[in-house]
Amino acid sequence: MRILLLGHTGQLGWELRRTLAPLGEVSALDYPDIDLTQPDSVRGTIREARPELIVNATAYTAVDRAEQEPETALAINGLAPGVMAEEARRLGAALIHYSTDYVFDGRLGRPYVESDAPHPLGVYGESKLAGERAVQAAGGAYLILRTSWVYSTRRRNFVLSVLEWARSQTRLRIVSDQAGNPTWARMLAEASAQLAARGDLDIAAFLEERGGLYHLAGDGYASRLEWAKAALRYDPHKEQQVTREIQPASTADFPTPAERPLFSALNCDKFANTFGLRLPPWEAALRLALEAG
Ligand SMILES: NC(=O)c1ccc[n+]([C@@H]2O[C@H](COP(=O)([O-])OP(=O)(O)OC[C@H]3O[C@@H](n4cnc5c(N)ncnc54)[C@H](OP(=O)(O)O)[C@@H]3O)[C@@H](O)[C@H]2O)c1
16 A cells, blocks of 8 residues: 655654554655645645555644644644545545544533534634544545544653653642543554554545544543643653652643633544444553553
């Protein structure tokens, strides 16, 4: 299978480059080889590569900065995925794309299913929702995986921040009123590759039939405080921690430019029922991630 992976230096893209490798020839590109703010760059790259499968791991993920740069966020998250989906359809190829729990406002009070109405609270969520809709509107073979609270042992993320704070601060205050599904990027990349492998003979036909919009995130949900405590528990270098006390805080204690949904946990049953796959429980995956380093 000829696979075009976009965004291979990101948390998810880094893992996808490895998990997709056994499936065929993977061309992996990132900025500046391809610039998602330029539709012609996206179109030209895809036409030249002529992939059978496009996997889009790029995104403008700076949730707060997006409030000041709505045009850039919309170009990368909202418009570029539509161009990818159009080009995929033109080539008879398939597209795997990722979205976010931030398309929801977090006020429902139970984990969200795919048919729940989205209502983003900020520019990032709006731009990602626009991307979902652009992919759906293009009408080709696609899979949109909405995920949440992605971390890895690379780049910047909540888990690495907590471990860093624990090495310099004796007391931590962590938000306890936001809940979501912590998702190890590697597990999401593994599941994505397993699906692609099932459609190996004709990935476009496979996703035409069984594709669509699915939730896929670490199994179960947690508050940020529970997530942070687990990270400290499974820290492979606990001896470096100086933190002696962890206190709960509320979202209102840390004002940010973008409002976050408070309870944006995702129900992933539709994906499990359709494909027979579920990501591991979030805490077990976190333990493995920190052991793997
Ligand atoms: N992170 C989360 O907590 C989270 C939560 C829910 C959903 N998601 C979704 O999961 C997916 C993967 O997220 P992630 O955490 O892996 O993201 P990430 O680590 O921020 O990586 C994003 C990738 O996009 C690339 N990129 C950004 N702007 C670009 C541009 N103009 N042209 C070309 N490439 C560009 C980045 O390149 P550089 O290396 O040059 O920056 C990087 O490779 C995204 O769809 C995201 O919306 C993430």
